Amino acid sequence: MPIRILPEVVAAQIAAGEVVERPASVVKELIENALDAEARSIRVEVQGGGRKLIRIRDDGCGIPAAEAPLAFARHATSKLQKIDDLDHIQTLGFRGEALASIASVARVTLLTRHADEQAATFLRLEGGQILEQRAEGAPNGTVFTVEDLFFNTPARLKFLKAEATERRHIDSVLTRYAMAYPDVRFSLVQDGRASFATTGNGSLADVLVEALGLDIMREMLPVQPPEGASAPIAVYGYTSTPNLHRNTRAYITLFVNGRHVQDSSLSYAVSQAYHTLMPEDRHPIAVLMIVLPPSEVDVNVHPTKAEVRFRAPEAVFSAVQRAVRRAVLGTSGGAPNLSGFAPHTTDPSRPWRALSAPQGSTQNALHLPTEDVGRYTQQMPPADQPDSMPDEPPLEQRPRSLPPMRIVGQLAATYIIAEAPAGMYLIDQHAAHERILYEQYMRDQARHKPSAQRTLQPFTLTVPPTTLRLLEEKAESMQAAGFEIEPFGANMIRIHAVPAALTKYDPMEAAAEVLADLEGGREAGESAFEAQLVLRICKAAAVKAGQILSYTEMNDLLRQLERCEHPLSCPHGRPTLIHISAAQLAKEFGRT
Ligand code: ADP
Ligand code: MG
Numbered sequence: 001m002p003i004r005i006l007p008e009v010v011a012a013q014i015a016a017g018e019v020v021e022r023p024a025s026v027v028k029e030l031i032e033n034a035l036d037a038e039a040r041s042i043r044v045e046v047q048g049g050g051r052k053l054i055r056i057r058d059d060g061c062g063i064p065a066a067e068a069p070l071a072f073a074r075h076a077t078s079k080l081q082k083i084d085d086l087d088h089i090q091t092l093g094f095r096g097e098a099l100a101s102i103a104s105v106a107r108v109t110l111l112t113r114h115a116d117e118q119a120a121t122f123l124r125l126e127g128g129q130i131l132e133q134r135a136e137g138a139p140n141g142t143v144f145t146v147e148d149l150f151f152n153t154p155a156r157l158k159f160l161k162a163e164a165t166e167r168r169h170i171d172s173v174l175t176r177y178a179m180a181y182p183d184v185r186f187s188l189v190q191d192g193r194a195s196f197a198t199t200g201n202g203s204l205a206d207v208l209v210e211a212l213g214l215d216i217m218r219e220m221l222p223v224q225p226p227e228g229a230s231a232p233i234a235v236y237g238y239t240s241t242p243n244l245h246r247n248t249r250a251y252i253t254l255f256v257n258g259r260h261v262q263d264s265s266l267s268y269a270v271s272q273a274y275h276t277l278m279p280e281d282r283h284p285i286a287v288l289m290i291v292l293p294p295s296e297v298d299v300n301v302h303p304t305k306a307e308v309r310f311r312a313p314e315a316v317f318s319a320v321q322r323a324v325r326r327a328v329l330g331t332s333g334g335a336p337n338l339s340g341f342a343p344h345t346t347d348p349s350r351p352w353r354a355l356s357a358p359q360g361s362t363q364n365a366l367h368l369p370t371e372d373v374g375r376y377t378q379q380m381p382p383a384d385q386p387d388s389m390p391d392e393p394p395l396e397q398r399p400r401s402l403p404p405m406r407i408v409g410q411l412a413a414t415y416i417i418a419e420a421p422a423g424m425y426l427i428d429q430h431a432a433h434e435r436i437l438y439e440q441y442m443r444d445q446a447r448h449k450p451s452a453q454r455t456l457q458p459f460t461l462t463v464p465p466t467t468l469r470l471l472e473e474k475a476e477s478m479q480a481a482g483f484e485i486e487p488f489g490a491n492m493i494r495i496h497a498v499p500a501a502l503t504k505y506d507p508m509e510a511a512a513e514v515l516a517d518l519e520g521g522r523e524a525g526e527s528a529f530e531a532q533l534v535l536r537i538c539k540a541a542a543v544k545a546g547q548i549l550s551y552t553e554m555n556d557l558l559r560q561l562e563r564c565e566h567p568l569s570c571p572h573g574r575p576t577l578i579h580i581s582a583a584q585l586a587k588e589f590g591r592t
Contacts, residue, residue, distance in 0.1 A: 009104065012074065012128055013153055016101035022160060023050025023149055024169035026106075029098035030144050031177050034058035035258075036079065036091040037142065040200060041185040044174060048191070049166030051149050051157075059141040062114040065121040069130055071110075072123075074100040087295045092259060094300070104128035105156065106149045112142040127152050171195060175211045176253065176260045179287055182207045208238060208287060216285060219244040223288060223327040232296070232548060233316055235323035237288035242274055242328060245282035252286045256297055262306050266290075269317045273324035276462060276512050290320060314546025315413040322509075329459075329508050392443060398563040405562070407554050414545040416554050423581040429549065429557065431570035433542035436560045437501050438571040441534055444500070452482035452497040459508045460494050467515055468493070477530045481537060483511070501541040513540040535571050 006014070020026055027044060034042045037060025047053040063071055070076045077096030079089070102108060103125045113120035120138035124131050150156040160166060167190055178186040178198045185200030198207050209217050220238040225231065249267040253260070271283050278284065298309040310316045405418035405425055416427040444451050463471070471478060471485060471493065478485060482499030495511055502510040517536045543549065549557070561567050561576065570576055586592050 009128055012100060012104035015074070015097070016105045016153075019097055019101040020105060020149075022169060023054060023166050024173045026050065026054050026102055026146055026149065027056070027170050028173045028177075029093075029102065030054070030056040030146075031173065032092035033098065033144075034060050034142065035177070035181060035184065036093050037061045039141065039184060042177075042187075044170075044186070044188045046167070046170055046188070046190045049160075049163035050170055051160065051163070051166065052147065054146040054149070055143065057141065057143045059139075062117075062140055062142055063110075063112045063121070064114040065117060065119070065135065068110060068112060068121045068123055069133065072099045072103045072108075072125060072128070072130070076100070089294055089299065100128070102146060105153050106151065107147045109145045110142070111136065111138050111145075113138050113140050115140055167195075176255075178207050179204065179211060179253065180255045180258045180260065180289070204237065204287075204289075212285070212287075216240075216244065220285070221327045221330070223286075223323050225323070226326070231319065232292055233319040234291040235288055235320050236291075237286065239270065239273075239286040239288065239324050239327050240284040242277040242284075245274075245278050245284055247282060249283045252283065252288075254286075254288050254290065256290045256299075256308050257292065257294060258289075259299065259308070260306070261308050263308070265313065265317060266320055269321040270324050273321045273328060276516060277328060284324075286324065288320065288324070290316065292316070312413045312546070312548065315548045318544055318546045322506075325509055326506065329506065392447060392449075395559065395563055400562055401564055401567045402562040405558050407551065407558065410549055410554060413548045416549070416558065418558060421582070423579060423583075423585060425577050425579050427558070427561070427577045428545075428570075428575070429547070429554075430542050430545045431574050432557055432561045432567075432576040434538045434570040434572070435564055435567060435576050436557070437538040437541050438534065439564050439566075441499075441501060441538065451500050452479075452484060453500045453503045453507075454484070454497045455495065455503075455507055458494050458496045460488055460492050461508070461512055461515065462492050463515055465491060467518060470518060471515075474529055474533075477533060480530070481533050499537050499541075501537055504541065510537075510540040538571060 019029065023046070027046070027050065031042060031044070034056060037058060039058035039060035041059050043057045045053070045055040045057075067078075073096075075096045076099075077094060079085075079091040079094045079096075085094075104127060107127075108125045110123040110125075111120055119135040121133065122136045122138075123133050150160070170190070171188065174186060174188045174196050178184075178196070182198070182204045183200055183202040185198060187197040188195050196210065198210055205217065205222075208220065212220075217238075219241050221241055223235060223237050223239050225234045225236060249264075249271060252267040252270045254263060254266055254270075255261065267283075270286050270288065271278075274284055292310075296311045298311075403420040403422060405420045408417040408419055408424075410429075411417055411426070414429060416429055416432075418425045418427060441451065443449075468487065468491060472487070475485075482497060482502075483495065484497035486494050486496070488494035495508070498507040498511050502514070514533075514536045517539070518533075543553075543557075568576060583592075
């Protein structure tokens, strides 16, 4: 065949394949348009699994008569004008492809009235061609009707599954948007039967009762950002207690800034949060909203936007994992709060809007707990340690081992960039913090300072029999390190106190991490158990790679590293920093 440019309609039909795979994709695109139009109520009616008819009615802003035909042109959008707009996009749509795609493979009518106009516009299209346009009377808002989907693309039609399957896909699209927008009223009627409805009262819990059922909802724990936190990444929603699990991760539903996403790494983060609390091959049920500044996510990765890319994926991963872990460890709290909540922002339904203003992105970041007293613990009464020595001299009185460094910033949420007269330094935040904690621990040991801190409430952990035996065998070393552990039933332990270093963040999580590490076993020929234990405690207590640090947190870390005895390597021997001298920089840039 000779090379020829495809007729416009054929090109559109081919392109439509990317966006409109099945009836549920039409429902998704039209719901997104309604949400972008700020609808408070969205009613969806479907016949024949969506093949015969899909009708979506919204009470949003509508389309002005003069613009209505344009809405069906490819790359016609009111949501974006230049590529930079993508950095702070707050709408679900922006590609201007959906209506053109849908219209090219179905018979479509549009009835829309813009809030400022007297009359509504009626438009009828078939296979992408406008066949009719007239003014009509109608209430504010928009009604889209899509009939005979794929009537002119038989190949597509062949691939459609049984009606019941398509119905199910439509159900889950509706359910997901209802979860992400609890303040919008949704209803779905399939073949004349009401199949799903929400009230739009703003309560996620109420939506979940509809979507998951009350029995499951009773076993769900609220996930909330810690009180007063202003981390750049907020995670909230619900996650199941460790007693409720499934054999796949398919029941983990994730939203990023109100957009449903499929992200296997984040689902893994959710599962991981149940480490040691749930059998390895089981997975929780969860519905989680991840809210972060729009500039931190690239949503333009996938035509249907089912995938997104994060600027700092590790930070998002750890935020999700920690939020879920926190919720799960708070299990003692009992019944979930069914009243619903959202982060405190100006627009509770679309919290990412409050975040879109440019932020000094690391300024009010996660709190690296170097100073604060662990909020989960209390200091052991000094009476327990009669021969403890006076406090150590303040930081500034310890000898300096590094030049004073000025912080330039954080790289990949993993490295701190700093400068000193001698050049540039890249500091591995985790390795550096491990070193600081290790030396602190050793100083405490030498001064017989109480290294144990009693937890406010004892907590229990399930551990495998091998760990249990190891703990028994090494009871003395564990105690010396600051753990106060008692056996508690068949394969559980109860922890009353943990080493002080572990209290700053979340002692239970950190203790679980240390024990899981111990489970990993000792490599042959390695040093004594006690030495290993110290290393593991420091590792668990240290700030992780992937954690966004505030300026103050980075500054604390550097000030302490500068006074370490051996600041250049972590206790495992890995380097804590890389130095590029001023001379080296000059040479690289050909300045010498
Ligand atoms: P996109 O959503 O990417 O902008 P679409 O093809 O889905 O592209 O829609 C094209 C344009 O039509 C939108 O930008 C919007 O201006 C308008 N539009 C579509 N649906 C609606 C609706 N339900 N209410 C108001 N305007 C709408
Ligand atoms: Mg759209």
